[in-house]
Amino acid sequence: MPTNKTVTFTDNSEIKGDTSSTSIKYDYLVYAVGAEVQTFNIPRVKEHAVFMKELQDAKRMQRGFMDCLETAAFPGQSPEEVDRLLHMVVVGSGPTGVELSGELHDFLEDDLKSWCPELAGKVKITLVEALPSMLPMFSKQLISYTESTFKESKIDILTKTMVKEVKERSVVLQMPDKSIKEVPCGLVVWAAGNKGRKLTQDLMAKLPAEQTNWRGITVDNNLRMKGAKDIFSIGDCTATSYAPTAQVALQQ
Numbered sequence: 001m002p003t004n005k006t007v008t009f010t011d012n013s014e015i016k017g018d019t020s021s022t023s024i025k026y027d028y029l030v031y032a033v034g035a036e037v038q039t040f041n042i043p044r045v046k047e048h049a050v051f052m053k054e055l056q057d058a059k060r061m062q063r064g065f066m067d068c069l070e071t072a073a074f075p076g077q078s079p080e081e082v083d084r085l086l087h088m089v090v091v092g093s094g095p096t097g098v099e100l101s102g103e104l105h106d107f108l109e110d111d112l113k114s115w116c117p118e119l120a121g122k123v124k125i126t127l128v129e130a131l132p133s134m135l136p137m138f139s140k141q142l143i144s145y146t147e148s149t150f151k152e153s154k155i156d157i158l159t160k161t162m163v164k165e166v167k168e169r170s171v172v173l174q175m176p177d178k179s180i181k182e183v184p185c186g187l188v189v190w191a192a193g194n195k196g197r198k199l200t201q202d203l204m205a206k207l208p209a210e211q212t213n214w215r216g217i218t219v220d221n222n223l224r225m226k227g228a229k230d231i232f233s234i235g236d237c238t239a240t241s242y243a244p245t246a247q248v249a250l251q252q
Contacts, residue, residue: 002203002206002207002225002230005026005029006023006025006026007023008021008022009021009022009023026230028231030232030233031200031203031225031232031237032237033235033237034053034197034235034236034237035053035194035195035196035216036196036197037053037190038192038193038194040192042163042166044165045190048166049091049188049189050187050189052189052190061187064187065104065187068088069086069116072085072122072186073118084169084185084186086119086122086124086186087124087126087183087186088124088125088189089126089185089189090125090128090189092129092191092192092193093128093129093131093133093157094135094193095243095244095245097134097189098134098146100191101150101155102150105153105155108120124156125155126155126158126183126185127150127156128163128171129158129161130192134146137243158173159176161173161174163192164180166190167182170185171183171188196214196216196237200237203217207226207227207228210227211225211226215239216237216239217238218239219233219240223238234249
């Protein structure tokens with residue numbers, strides 16, 4: 001509560017004692033709870049796609065990627081199934097999606113070509129973006145440079161393309177001409193944006209006059225939450241004019 005300067009904690013583990021909730025007072029509070037993955041209520045994203053938000057998401061994505069490679073190398077696999085397993089679809093062309101696509105390509109070039117040369121040349125990476133261009137929050141020069149670099153790296157970029165559904169072995173896309181296309185793939189990585197956690201929304205609701213940005217907590221140049229002089233907020237739970245990259249977080 002920003003008015004009486006307290007934070008309430010609740011034990012949500014399976015084993016609880018006689019006391020499972022407590023409140024403590026603070027002089028200054030640093031609020032850095034991050035954000036949740038934004039799925040836009042698209043069917044079966046949570047069931048069949050992997051995220052790139054938390055540490056466990058990265059581990060799951062790594063396991064899924066390597067599993068696709070190893071399954072594709074299984075003796076007797078049909079050429080069509082190999083092509084499907086080795087097709088990686090990245091949804092969202094913000095900083096996370098672009099960097100992940102680049103890292104996957106570098107892994108193919110730097111490591112997989114020497115380990116499994118028969119597979120490396122068959123891996124396909126497709127970057128899907130609903131907006132007209134990738135990296136929409138950056139300059140046109142950077143966008144053009146990234147697009148040309150990806151084309152040289154043979155990373156397919158599908159702009160003005162919307163995901164309608166994620167299935168176990170494919171992703172359903174709405175193409176720029178509004179036609180629907182089902183694309184077979186081995187792995188879908190969802191990097192299409194974030195949304196505020198309920199805890200953040202509840203905190204902002206206590207200061208409705210100052211906290212009016214739906215994207216997150218509004219802070220001043222000193223990262224102080226507007227309307228609460230003793231609360232500082234950093235990271236993905238905030239709404240700033242800066243790019244959501246690690247370099248910006250380090251500067252904060």
